[in-house]
Amino acid sequence: MxxxxxxxxxxxxxxxxxxxxxxxxxxxxxxxxxxxxxxxxxxxxxxxxxxxxxxxxxxxxxxxxxxxxxxxxxxxxxxxxxxxxxxxxxxxxxxxxxxxxxxxxxxxxxxxxxxxxxxxxxxxxxxxxxxxxxxxxxxxxxxxxxxxxxxxxxxxxxxxxxxxxxxxxxxxxxxxxxLEMHENNEKKADIVRQLDAATVNALPIIYANEEELSAHQAYVEALEKASGGTTLWTPSQHG
Structure with missing residues (x-):
């Protein structure tokens, strides 16, 4: 204040x-x-x-x-x-x-x-x-x-x-x-506060199917090949 x-x-x-x-x-x-x-x-x-x-x-x-x-x-x-x-x-x-x-x-x-x-x-x-x-x-x-x-x-x-x-x-x-940003942030905070635990817990969880997982794996392997195997998620890079 x-x-x-x-x-x-x-x-x-x-x-x-x-x-x-x-x-x-x-x-x-x-x-x-x-x-x-x-x-x-x-x-x-x-x-x-x-x-x-x-x-x-x-x-x-x-x-x-x-x-x-x-x-x-x-x-x-x-x-x-x-x-x-x-x-x-x-x-x-x-x-x-x-x-x-x-x-x-x-x-x-x-x-x-x-x-x-x-x-x-x-x-x-x-x-x-x-x-x-x-x-x-x-x-x-x-x-x-x-x-x-x-x-x-x-x-x-x-x-x-x-x-x-x-x-x-x-x-x-x-x-x-x-002041406008502050008021907007307050409005956003009010919206978030209105999402009670019951509402959040009721949101559905959607898992990837086998086709989507295979496509993702192929995309990751292509990135690794293009970078010479230096990506952060390559196991050999992190011991």
Whole structure:
């Protein structure tokens, strides 16, 4: 089973060194590349105002966020949800940097202690679509015909849901054949399992008659003669 978490964060600003904090986390779960609906969506009280430019992007006011717990009060829930999964984000270093900052402030080790692998869909897009400059989430939604008309402001859960669709679309060709083969093999295995012992034992055994045995012996002798007596079944070759 392959478990992946597509995630996004919203923050009070662009740099942790300026004291900025995470204010929203959205996570979407994929099991074997299929959406499960087991999502995680949390808001956090950053105990500070958002920078004006950041507020224009996400629209989450200080007053709205003040009703929610702080990040450290919800960190255990986050760890339990993400633990052991591959995590996927667009421009992942930004989100990972902020998460590590929050983990450190809460007295926890790096998020890499809980997550074995991260995948950056921005890097993936550059590899799959070389030469294209605009690789934002909106641009990728347009390219892969994913409806994002309801995305007026950035929201961590909405952006994660859109990114999950983009990721599946981007990698469909890469994974399609292996998934199809896997499904075909499963169907074949089901057919085999349906042949119970009684069915197998009931299959008739047909023995060769004397004419068929004689024809086979003549064919074997002709092969031995043509090969100079070096065939694998010639007794003299095996002592």
């Amino acid at each position: 392959m478990r992946q978490i597509v995630f996004d964060t919203e923050t009070t600003g662009l740099k942790t060194e300026d004291g900025n904090r995470i204010i929203e986390l959205g996570c979407v779960e994929l099991i074997d590349r299929r959406l499960t609906g087991n999502n995680l969506h949390l808001y956090f009280n950053p105990q500070r105002d958002s920078e004006p430019d950041a507020l224009k992007v996400h629209g989450l006011t200080t007053d709205f966020l003040s009703q929610y717990p702080t990040f450290d009060q919800q960190i255990q829930q986050i760890i339990e949800y993400i633990k052991g999964a591959e995590m996927i984000a667009h421009n992942a270093p930004f989100d990972i940097g902020f998460l590590n900052h929050e983990f450190a402030l809460a007295g926890y080790p790096s998020i890499h202690q809980y997550v074995p692998k991260f995948l950056d869909t921005l890097v993936l897009a550059k590899e799959l679509i070389p030469g294209v400059k605009r690789l934002s989430l909106d641009a990728l939604c347009a390219r892969f015909e994913i409806d994002n008309s309801h995305r007026e402001l950035h929201g961590a859960l909405l952006d994660s849901e859109l990114l999950a669709d983009v990721y599946i679309a981007m990698t469909r060709q890469q994974f399609g054949l292996s």
